[in-house]
Amino acid sequence: MAEPSTPVAHNPLHTALLLALILLVVAAIAGFFPPALQRTVTQAMIMLVVVTGLYTFCGNSGVFSFGHIAFMAIGGYTSAILTILPGKKEVALDLPVWLEQIQLPVSVAGPVAVLFAGLVALLVGLVFMRLRGIALPMATFAMLVIVYVVALNWQAVTGGRQALVGLPRTTGLWTGFGFAALGLFVAALYDRTRHGLALRCSRESEVAAAATGIDLERERLIAFVVSAMIVAAGGVLFAHFLGTMTANTFYLDLTFVTLTMLVVGGMRSLTGACAGVALVSVVSEVFRSIERGFSLGGTTIAAPPGLQEIVLALILLVILLLRPHGLAGDWELTLPGRSQR
Amino acid sequence: MTGEAGVATASALEVAGVVVNFQGLRAIDDIHLTLRPGEILGLIGPNGAGKTTLINVLTGFQVPDHGSVALNGVDLLPLKPHQRSRLGLVRTFQNVLPFAGLTALENVEAGAMATGMARGAGRAWAMEVLGRLGLADKAARRVDTLPFGEERRVGIARAVAMKPKFLLMDEPAAGLNDAEAEELQRVVAGIVAEGECGVLLIEHRMPLVFRLCHRIQVLQHGATIALGTPEEIRAHNAVRAAYLGDEAV
Ligand SMILES: Nc1ncnc2c1ncn2[C@@H]1O[C@H](COP(=O)(O)OP(=O)(O)OP(=O)(O)O)[C@@H](O)[C@H]1O
Ligand SMILES: [Mg+2]
Numbered sequence: 054m055a056e057p058s059t060p061v062a063h064n065p066l067h068t069a070l071l072l073a074l075i076l077l078v079v080a081a082i083a084g085f086f087p088p089a090l091q092r093t094v095t096q097a098m099i100m101l102v103v104v105t106g107l108y109t110f111c112g113n114s115g116v117f118s119f120g121h122i123a124f125m126a127i128g129g130y131t132s133a134i135l136t137i138l139p140g141k142k143e144v145a146l147d148l149p150v151w152l153e154q155i156q157l158p159v160s161v162a163g164p165v166a167v168l169f170a171g172l173v174a175l176l177v178g179l180v181f182m183r184l185r186g187i188a189l190p191m192a193t194f195a196m197l198v199i200v201y202v203v204a205l206n207w208q209a210v211t212g213g214r215q216a217l218v219g220l221p222r223t224t225g226l227w228t229g230f231g232f233a234a235l236g237l238f239v240a241a242l243y244d245r246t247r248h249g250l251a252l253r254c255s256r257e258s259e260v261a262a263a264a265t266g267i268d269l270e271r272e273r274l275i276a277f278v279v280s281a282m283i284v285a286a287g288g289v290l291f292a293h294f295l296g297t298m299t300a301n302t303f304y305l306d307l308t309f310v311t312l313t314m315l316v317v318g319g320m321r322s323l324t325g326a327c328a329g330v331a332l333v334s335v336v337s338e339v340f341r342s343i344e345r346g347f348s349l350g351g352t353t354i355a356a357p358p359g360l361q362e363i364v365l366a367l368i369l370l371v372i373l374l375l376r377p378h379g380l381a382g383d384w385e386l387t388l389p390g391r392s393q394r
Numbered sequence: 395m396t397g398e399a400g401v402a403t404a405s406a407l408e409v410a411g412v413v414v415n416f417q418g419l420r421a422i423d424d425i426h427l428t429l430r431p432g433e434i435l436g437l438i439g440p441n442g443a444g445k446t447t448l449i450n451v452l453t454g455f456q457v458p459d460h461g462s463v464a465l466n467g468v469d470l471l472p473l474k475p476h477q478r479s480r481l482g483l484v485r486t487f488q489n490v491l492p493f494a495g496l497t498a499l500e501n502v503e504a505g506a507m508a509t510g511m512a513r514g515a516g517r518a519w520a521m522e523v524l525g526r527l528g529l530a531d532k533a534a535r536r537v538d539t540l541p542f543g544e545e546r547r548v549g550i551a552r553a554v555a556m557k558p559k560f561l562l563m564d565e566p567a568a569g570l571n572d573a574e575a576e577e578l579q580r581v582v583a584g585i586v587a588e589g590e591c592g593v594l595l596i597e598h599r600m601p602l603v604f605r606l607c608h609r610i611q612v613l614q615h616g617a618t619i620a621l622g623t624p625e626e627i628r629a630h631n632a633v634r635a636a637y638l639g640d641e642a643v
Contacts, residue, residue: 062499062517062534247507247516254504257493263475264453264485265552266508321495383495383536 065323068385069241072327073234076101080230090338091226097334098229099290101327103307104314105236106283108326109243110276111315115256119308120193121284123200126303127170128285129292130204130211133220135162136293141219147209159223163289170285171278178277182270197308204300216299224294232290236283240323248275309362310337313369319379324386329379333365340364405466406430407452407483407560407592412461414447414616421447422458423616429560429592434582436603436624437596439613445596446488448613449562452594453485454478465560480508482559486566488596490549492537498524498548499533505555523555526584528577542569550578554585561585562594567602575599579606604628 076098083094107121134148135157142153157165181192204211211217243249252272255262259269292298310333318329346355372379407429414422421444429435437445450456452463454475463470470478479485493501502523506516524530527547532540537548550566563582567575579602585591597603603610603624610627612620620630627633 062497245513247513250500250504250507253496253500254493257495258491260455261487261491261493262504263455264479264487264491265504266476266479266556267504268476 063385063387065241065244065385066238067388068323069234069237071386071388072237072324075327076230076233076237080226083226093334093338095224095226095229095294096291097330098226098233099224099287099294100311100314100334101233101330102236102290103284103287103311104318104326104330105233105240105323106280106285106287107311107315108280108320108323109240109283110273110280112320112322112326113244113249113252113256113276114273116273117190117312118193118280119190119312120195120197120200121281122303122308122311123193123197124170124174124281124284125288125291125307126200126204126300127173128166128288129298129303130217131166131169132159132162132289133217133292133298134210135165136221137217137219145212145215145217145219159221159289159293163286163293166289167282167285170288171282174278174281175274178274178281182273182277197304201300201304204303211300214299216297218297220293220296220298222293222296224290229290229294232286236286237323237327239279239283243276243279244323248272252276310365313365316379317368317372319376319381319384321378321383322381322385324384325379325381328381332380333368336364336368337361407466407594408462408464409448409452410462410464412448412451412458412463414444414451414456414458421616422451425461425613425616425618427594427611427618429594431559431590431592432586433609434586434593434595434607436607436610437594437613438598438600438603438610443613444616445613446564447616449485449564449594449596452478452562453483479556482557483562484553484556484558484560485562486549486553486564488564488568490546492545492549492552494536494538496537497534498529498537498540498544498551501537501548502551502555505552508556520551520555523551526554527551527581543571543574546570547574547578550581554581557589558585558591560592560594562596564596565598566595567597567599575602578602582606 079094080098083091086094103125107118110121111117134142134152135155136159139154139156142148177196181189184192206213251262251267254265255267255269255272262269288303295302314329314333315326316329317332318327319325340356340361343356344358344360346353376382409425409427412422412425413420425448427448437448439445447456451458454470454473465481465483493504499517499520502520503516506520511519521530521533524533527550529544529547529551532544537545540548546566546569553561567578570578582593582595583606586593595603595607607624609622610624611618612627612633620627620633622630
């Protein structure tokens with residue numbers, strides 16, 4: 054007879070806790086780094102928020118999204134408009150007076166921006182989640198292009214081709230850490246719900262999922278909104294990390310980097326998401342510094358520009374060829390004595 | 395043709411005049427079928443007779459060209475597969491279709507979730523169902539690492555965990571060894587007895603069908619050629635000729 058209390062199930066919250074502890078150690082050590090390197094670690098923490106958001110939708114559903122960076126843009130621009138000094142907005146933008154006069158602290162503007170992105174995801178998702186097969190990833194890509202073009206040309210609201218400047222730079226190392234940990238816990242909590250389980254079932258077999266009472270469109274929509282909000286939080290953090298942004302800040306470069314992180318680490322695992330962010334961040338940093346050049350015995354050696362992107366692309370290709378489920382596969386970091394998922 | 399209760403009751407799964415065509419091939423040809431609670435109805439017939447197609451029609455994976463399908467008097471045709479399974483119309487698959495990358499426990503928990511149970515209660519219920527199918531010690535194993543017989547039992551456990559009102563089983567004993575088939579027989583008899591569940595059993599293992607079923611319906615080329623008690627079917631000449639042949643019955 055079965056023992057219902059047997060600890061046969063993997064608990065995602067344990068994984069999130071262990072990963073957050075590792076991040077804490079990383080952040081504590083990074084506190085001693087020179088400012089430039091500290092900023093690199095902070096940026097990696099922000100990327101982790103974004104990749105965790107991507108994982109929540111793509112990892113559980115098995116459906117790729119090429120468009121989630123659009124939610125970063127929506128989060129970032131919304132928070133920018135709500136936090137930049139009214140005087141600066143008057144010069145750079147052409148907003149309705151009530152919006153121009155608003156100036157909120159980031160702690161208020163951020164959540165507003167995240168909720169707004171969630172609302173957009175809900176409306177977009179209601180249509181998109183009806184799509185099947187490759188149509189859905191392509192639709193998300195179309196969404197990214199639309200958001201980009203709007204950001205690039207809607208002079209009155211985004212500043213158009215001019216960089217939007219003057220955002221409060223509130224994202225530091227510890228803010229980055231805090232939200233990375235929060236993102237992990239939100240993702241783990243979602244994984245534990247019936248909705249997380251149902252979506253993973255649909256990833257394995259849409260037909261069997263339907264026969265098991267799972268409403269594919271509804272489950273995908275829930276995950277889409279949750280993941281869009283996590284990614285938007287990453288957008289808010291990134292905007293207030295840079296202090297300035299253009300439409301290009303949230304476009305193909307970032308899409309490529311974050312998807313590479315997700316795939317290299319392993320999109321079916323939260324541990325994999327973290328491993329991917331860590332690996333890609335370290336490799337990027339190393340090759341960026343090589344591109345900048347270093348002196349060796351009096352002469353400066355610099356690699357050709359673009360080397361960093363090429364190396365990342367090669368890593369992605371090698372993983373796709375040799376370990377299609379990423380470095381972690383289905384493996385999750387978990388407390389000793391507990392069995393794996 | 396018999397069937398003790400002749401009249402169709404409101405609480406039953408009812409198929410009337412169903413026709414399915416696949417580009418010129420008539421896979422289902424005017425089938426009528428009634429499955430009552432607490433009853434095990436065998437559905438047998440040679441390969442390609444249309445048995446799986448009929449289950450697909452019942453569960454919403456195949457739209458019929460003609461005919462009606464009703465559950466306890468409710469027309470099922472407008473409902474999608476997931477809505478039908480939430481009404482207690484549950485199926486298993488001939489090729490199992492497990493959630494291969496998930497654990498046995500997660501597979502069965504997914505079934506439990508369909509009943510609306512809370513997460514904790516669902517897990518306990520899933521463990522109990524796994525235990526019933528002799529899979530308690532496999533709960534943490536990924537299903538794609540299990541041998542075929544166990545994988546098929548996980549598929550059955552997933553369906554049983556949904557607490558079906560009507561359970562449609564597509565060759566549940568295929569690929570099971572004799573001991574496993576015995577076990578399966580006990581499980582099916584058990585859920586029928588305890589839950590007043592009606593079972594539609596598609597199976598090629600005739601001894602199992604004849605021992606377990608209250609009534610048997612025989613299909614050939616998409617049409618019913620016989621319907622009756624196991625004794626009647628055993629004595630039916632056309633059935634012997636069409637299907638049973640010299641098979642030990
Ligand atoms: N999707 C489809 N498209 C075209 N033909 C189909 C399709 N599904 C089934 N058929 C055909 O319909 C007929 C009935 O098939 P079905 O799978 O229902 O038979 P079955 O009784 O379940 O057979 P088996 O015992 O081999 O499982 C067969 O001739 C089959 O080739
Ligand atoms: Mg079949």
